[in-house]
Amino acid sequence: MIWLAWRQFRLQAAVALFALVLTAVLLAVTGAHLRDLYDASGITTCRAHGDCAALESVFLTHETLLRNLLGPALLAIPALLGLFWGAPLLARELESGTYRLAWTQSITRTRWLAVKATLVGVASIAVAELFSLMVSWWFSPVDKVSMNRFTPGIFDERGIVAIGYAAFAVALGVTAGAIIRKTLPAMATTLIGFVGLRLFVSYVVRPNLISPTHLSAPLGTVPDVGFAAAPSGTTLMAGNPSIANAWIQSNRIVKAGGQAPSGQYVHRFLGQHCPNIVEAPSAGSRPAPAAFKECIAQLSTTFHEAVSYQPASNYWPFQAYETLIFLGLALVLIGFSFWWVRERIT
Amino acid sequence: MTPVLQADRLGKRYGRRWALRDCTLDIPVGRVVALVGPNGAGKTTLLHLAVGLLQPTSGTIEVLGERVVDTPAQLGRVGFVAQETPVYPTLSVADHLRLGAHLNPDWDRRVAEERIQQLQLDPTQRAGSLSGGQRAQLALALAVAKRPRLLLLDEPVASLDPLARREFLQGLMEITSEQEVSVVLSSHLVADLERVCDYLVLVAASRIQLAGEVEELLASHRRLTGPRRDAASLPAGQQVIEASHTDRQSTLLVRTEEPIHDPAWLVEEVSVEDLVLAYMRGATGAGHDPSPVWGAKR
Numbered sequence: 001m002i003w004l005a006w007r008q009f010r011l012q013a014a015v016a017l018f019a020l021v022l023t024a025v026l027l028a029v030t031g032a033h034l035r036d037l038y039d040a041s042g043i044t045t046c047r048a049h050g051d052c053a054a055l056e057s058v059f060l061t062h063e064t065l066l067r068n069l070l071g072p073a074l075l076a077i078p079a080l081l082g083l084f085w086g087a088p089l090l091a092r093e094l095e096s097g098t099y100r101l102a103w104t105q106s107i108t109r110t111r112w113l114a115v116k117a118t119l120v121g122v123a124s125i126a127v128a129e130l131f132s133l134m135v136s137w138w139f140s141p142v143d144k145v146s147m148n149r150f151t152p153g154i155f156d157e158r159g160i161v162a163i164g165y166a167a168f169a170v171a172l173g174v175t176a177g178a179i180i181r182k183t184l185p186a187m188a189t190t191l192i193g194f195v196g197l198r199l200f201v202s203y204v205v206r207p208n209l210i211s212p213t214h215l216s217a218p219l220g221t222v223p224d225v226g227f228a229a230a231p232s233g234t235t236l237m238a239g240n241p242s243i244a245n246a247w248i249q250s251n252r253i254v255k256a257g258g259q260a261p262s263g264q265y266v267h268r269f270l271g272q273h274c275p276n277i278v279e280a281p282s283a284g285s286r287p288a289p290a291a292f293k294e295c296i297a298q299l300s301t302t303f304h305e306a307v308s309y310q311p312a313s314n315y316w317p318f319q320a321y322e323t324l325i326f327l328g329l330a331l332v333l334i335g336f337s338f339w340w341v342r343e344r345i346t
Numbered sequence: 347m348t349p350v351l352q353a354d355r356l357g358k359r360y361g362r363r364w365a366l367r368d369c370t371l372d373i374p375v376g377r378v379v380a381l382v383g384p385n386g387a388g389k390t391t392l393l394h395l396a397v398g399l400l401q402p403t404s405g406t407i408e409v410l411g412e413r414v415v416d417t418p419a420q421l422g423r424v425g426f427v428a429q430e431t432p433v434y435p436t437l438s439v440a441d442h443l444r445l446g447a448h449l450n451p452d453w454d455r456r457v458a459e460e461r462i463q464q465l466q467l468d469p470t471q472r473a474g475s476l477s478g479g480q481r482a483q484l485a486l487a488l489a490v491a492k493r494p495r496l497l498l499l500d501e502p503v504a505s506l507d508p509l510a511r512r513e514f515l516q517g518l519m520e521i522t523s524e525q526e527v528s529v530v531l532s533s534h535l536v537a538d539l540e541r542v543c544d545y546l547v548l549v550a551a552s553r554i555q556l557a558g559e560v561e562e563l564l565a566s567h568r569r570l571t572g573p574r575r576d577a578a579s580l581p582a583g584q585q586v587i588e589a590s591h592t593d594r595q596s597t598l599l600v601r602t603e604e605p606i607h608d609p610a611w612l613v614e615e616v617s618v619e620d621l622v623l624a625y626m627r628g629a630t631g632a633g634h635d636p637s638p639v640w641g642a643k644r
Contacts, residue, residue, distance in 0.1 A: 003448045007441060008434070097432035101485070104397050105449035106422035106492060342416075346401040 001107055001115040009119055012085060016127045024134060030066055031138040037062050038141035056145045067142065074135045074157045078165035079194050081124040086173020087186040089120055090341070094181040099345075113341055117334060121170050128166030132157065149315060150247030152202045159319040164326025169194045171330035175337045178345070201325065209321045212249050212308040217241045219253070220300045227270065233263015234270060238305050245312035254306050261303065273298040348411035350375045350496050350528040351396060355405035358391050364552050365391040369405070371557055373530070373545065378522055380543035380560075381532035382622055384630065387549045389532040390429055393500045396530070397426045410495055422452055425494030425527075429501045431485035435474025439467050442484060443491070450492040458491035461517070479510030483517065490521050497521075499531040503538050515542050536622045548622055550629035560618060567621055570598045570611040588624040599624045 038044075041059045046052040090113070093099040103109045136158045143149055149158060156165075172193050177186040219225050224239030240248040255261050261269075274295035310318070349372050356369040366388035373379055381389050394400040395407050398414045398421065407414055410423055433442060439462060447453045462469060465483050467476070473484060482502055489497060499518075503511040519542055522529055530547075533539050546563060548556040556563070567587070574596045577586045584606070588599040599616065600606075606613050616624075 001449060004445050007437065007445075011436075096435075097428060097430060098434055100394075100399060100426070100428035101432050101434075101488070102449075103399060104421060104424070104426040104428070105446065106418045106451060107449045108416045108418060108421070110416070346399070 001112060002119075004102075005116045005119045008116075009123070013123060016123070020127065020130055023131065027070075027134050027138045030063060034063055034138070034141055038144070043145060059145055060142070067139075070135050070138065071153060071157050074131055074162075075153070077131050078124075078128050078162060078169040079191060081128060081166050082169025082173040082190045082194055083187045085120050085124055086170035087177050087190045088183050089116055089170075089174050089177060090337070091177030091181060091183040091186040094177070094345070095183055109341055110338060113338060117174060117337070120174075121167060121330075121334075124166040124170045125163050128162040129160065132159070132162035147245050149245055150310060150318070152206075155206075155318070155322075156198075156202065159316070161319055161322050161326070164323035164330070165194075165198070167330035168197070168326040168333070171333035171337070175333045175340070178337045178340045197329075201322065205325070206318070206322060207249060209318060210310060210314055213311055215241070215243075215307040215309065217305040217307055218300045219303055219305060220296055222305050225296055225299070227266065229267070230263070234266040235263060236261070236266055236299070236303060241305065241307060243309060243311070245315070247310040247314075248307060249310065250308045251305050253303050256302060256304075258306070269299075269302065270295075347375055349373055349408075350377070350410060351530065352408045352411075353392075353395075353405065354407075356392075356395065356402050356407050357404035358388075358395060358400060359403040366395070366549075366552050367404075369549075369554050371547065371554060373528075373547070373557075375528055376526070377528055377545040377559075378543045379528070379530040379545040379547055380536065380539035381530055381547045381549065382536050382539065383532075383534065383549035383555075384626065385534050388552045389534075389549050390500055392549065393426075393498050393530070393532060396496075397421075397424050397498055418451070422450060422492060423495045425489035425492055425497040427482070427485045427489050427497075427499040427502050430505065431478075431482045431502065433473040433476070433481055433484060436472060438470050438472050439476075439484060440469035442473060442488060443469075446488045446491055452493045454491045454493050457493075458487050461487040461490065465517075477510070478505050479507070479514065482506060482510070482514055486514070486517060486521075490525070490527075493525070495527060497527050497529045499529070501532055501534070503533065504535075511538060518542065536619050540618050546618065546622075548625050550626050553629070555625045555629045556621070563621060564616065564618065566603055567599065567601050567616045568606060569614045569616050569620065570596075570600060570606065571614070572596060572608075572611040575610075588628060 038059060041055055043052050043055050043059060046055055090099075093102060099109075102112055139158070143154070143158070146154075148154055155161070169190065173186065173190040176189040176193070177183070180186045180189060219236075219238060222238045222241045224237070226237050228235050228237065236253045238251070238253060240251055252260060255265075274291070351371060351373040353369050353371040356371075357367040358365045359367075369388075369392065381392065383389050391400065395402055396409050396414065398416050409420070412420060414420065434445075437445070443455075443458050443462065446458060447455060461483070465480065465487075467480055467484065473481065476484065482505075486499070486502070489499075502518075503514050506514060515538065518529065518531070521527065531539065531543075544560050546556065546558060546560050547554065572595070574591055574594050577589045577596075577598060580586060580598070580600065583604050584600045584602045586598055586600050590597045599620070
């Protein structure tokens with residue numbers, strides 16, 4: 001059976017191998033160049049003493065085309081594997097009737113499916129993860145600068161999650177093919193199901209996988225503090241504190257007791273402690289920086305920023321959980337396909 | 347001796363429609379069985395049940411004395427050529443033989459290669475570019491080389507031109523003379539099978555209408571022509587299968603084990619085709635429709 005499974009798969013395998021080699025060459029050349037640029041950029045030395053924003057934004061102007069292309073291409077690979085390797089695995093045999101040839105040889109259909117699914121599944125996982133590793137390597141200087149590896153679309157393009165995505169996409173394709181028995185509708189179903197679940201996990205499941213760490217930051221330590229006045233009162237605003245490679249999940253400004261201040265309260269507080277700023281001379285003009293600094297110091301005595309975040313050390317646990325979720329779903333689907341092929345295609 | 351195929355009140359239902367029901371059969375070893383019936387009568391369902399591609403909804407089916415189960419041993423004893431003889435279009439002829447060799451422990455390489463050579467098939471040719479006849483022959487070679495004790499063929503000649511049809515059946519006859527194998531082949535055209543079969547199973551309207559040795563069936567049926575009379579007035583033991591009347595004359599097809607002595611009748615023997623058509627009309631209620639659906643494809 002291994003012979004037949006390989007014979008039916010070898011053309012697809014060759015295409016994948018060709019794409020892998022081609023990508024490897026392209027990424028090796030451009031990736032080495034990107035590393036040279038990083039080393040020459042001076043970012044490493046400037047990190048030791050302060051602000052590198054200017055150097056970083058210069059570095060991030062390089063290779064923008066590849067940077068914009070590689071991410072989406074990598075995200076598409078598991079979907080493509082599910083569509084073109086997973087979905088036709090059973091659907092094409094059922095559609096063209098060749099299952100009647102295969103399943104009447106001296107081999108049970110269970111074993112037939114086991115060999116085919118294992119070969120295609122393992123190959124898909126290997127292909128997807130190899131692409132992911134190459135892209136992760138290529139992006140590593142960029143990631144060192146951007147420090148955003150939890151961002152959806154970045155998190156999904158690095159590490160080991162591609163293993164889970166590929167296994168799930170292929171298993172979904174196989175299952176859809178078994179039930180629908182037509183290649184094209186099975187492919188369409190696979191695409192919809194895969195994209196749907198990926199989005200659901202990215203935006204609904206992932207943020208709740210690990211309970212976040214809480215941090216209480218004095219307003220003086222966070223960037224971009226400001227306030228907006230409205231008839232109902234005044235709202236305080238502030239940016240995220242800078243925590244290297246962390247995933248800030250929420251921030252809000254609270255009083256010492258932990259409860260959110262009302263608009264009226266903020267308005268009164270500002271009137272008392274920052275008269276210079278509230279009575280700004282005219283629209284469009286900015287309060288003096290010194291006055292502003294003084295005001296923030298006053299604000300810090302009463303208000304602070306409550307931040308929920310995932311520290312960088314949670315990155316690999318997140319990768320592992322997400323991979324396991326998709327691998328688990330893949331196993332369930334494949335188990336279901338076996339049952340379906342044994343009990344329902346009769 | 348163990349029957350090659352034995353069914354007991356076998357039934358298969360799809361949703362609310364019975365594709366086959368109450369099928370009781372007992373086919374002895376060593377026969378070449380013609381399984382005939384109109385399209386959609388249940389022939390394919392019966393064959394798929396016999397080879398394990400389908401599971402019965404009710405009743406039982408035993409092949410070569412064993413319940414049909416999905417085990418390598420059982421699968422190995424039955425050769426199957428499916429309808430429209432599916433092959434892998436991108437695999438070559440030689441690949442198909444290799445496939446057979448890898449998937450069947452009792453594979454007979456010599457038989458497979460000889461048949462391919464005889465048919466003058468190019469082993470490197472892709473199966474997708476074979477003609478219908480060549481494809482059928484390739485499928486037959488695959489089924490035969492696994493050395494089955496029962497060979498099932500589902501409408502193997504339906505899509506072939508007359509010449510390919512004759513060649514295919516000739517090949518089949520060679521196989522039955524060389525190997526000890528029982529054969530069941532289905533067709534909606536009885537004329538194809540008349541020459542090669544010695545046992546007849548007729549399926550129509552999802553039920554077995556007639557089953558038996560061809561010779562016995564022919565010996566026990568007669569066509570009677572005579573002055574018009576009511577079919578009910580025939581003596582006991584003469585079962586009317588089909589009756590047609592004109593104003594003055596009656597033509598009856600009867601089944602009887604006794605010789606017919608009534609001098610009023612002109613007694614004629616019937617052909618397999620007459621028999622099949624008569625039972626078929628009876629089953630489908632087609633009456634005397636001059637062009638039954640069943641005959642339309644001829």
